[in-house]
Each structure stands twice: as C-alpha cells, then as structure tokens.
Amino acid sequence: MFFQFFDDPSSVPSEEDYNLLRFYDSCTRYAKTIRKNATLLSEWYAFKHGPEMKEVLAEVVADNNLQNMNITLDDLEDFYKMSSHETAVQQADEEISGWLKLFRPEHLYVLEYLHDMKVGLVFRSLNLKARYLQKTPFPFQSCST
Helix, strand or coil: CCCHHHHCHHHCCCCCCHHHHCHHHHCHHHHHHHHCCHHHHHHHHHHHCCHHHHHHHHHHHHHCCCHHHCCCHHHHHHHHHHHHHHHHHCCCCCCCCCCHHHCCHHHHHHHHHHHHHHHCCCCCCCCCHHHHHHHCCCCCCCCCC
8 A cells, every 4th residue: 555655664665876866967068068157157146146135135134133143145045045954854743944934935936046046956957857847947958978
C-alpha cells in the first residue's frame, strides 16, 4: 500500500545520481553562457540594487523598527536565507519562523526572484524538461560539453 511509505521511508529504495542532478557543474557551455555571463551577472546586480529591493528594505526596516541598525541589502538577503532555512525544517504546526516574521508576504516574491537569479535555478535546468518547465516558460537547448 502507498501509505506504508510514511511508516518507514527508509524501506523505499533510492538512488542518488549526483552527476544528473548537478550536470551543469561539468558543462562547459553552462560555464561560458550562464555562470560567467556578464549580462546575467549585471542583471542580478541591477535587480539587487534596484527599486524593488530598496522598497523591500525600507519596508522591512520601518515595519520592524530597525532604523538604528544600518540594515543593508546584503543583510536583507541574509535574513531571507535564514528564514528559508528555518521554514524548511519547521513542522506544519509550529509557529512561523522569527526571521520570516520580518517580511510581508509580497516581500517574499521579490526576494525569491533575487535568489533564483543568483543561484541560476532558471538556467540550471538546461536539459531536463521537467526541471525547466517548473521554473521558466521558455525551453533551453540540451547541454553539450
């Protein structure tokens, strides 16, 4: 029965294929066109220092009375990462993470977009259709090393 999985998840055989999951690490085309792409890096930098992020920063500072703390855009990004990690490990019935309480719901969309740009999730799915369809409406060509 399907629900038996939840009684003993370790009984389900699994196989970790690190090369398949992180194929882009050995893909020269990825390294040239994505990881070291000056245009993508400049777009990420422009968004991080753009009006959307500055608005989120101003609202987080104002909402949480942090005016005397000199919170920067880098700090804001770190707060988001901490809230993401805490949220990932919390149980469904637990109170919302303290870090997450710093943000309004609409802030999370802006911060998630920045994070996706930085880690390149959109571009790290070059030849796995199921992965890129989750992240972007346009397809990529297969990676050839």
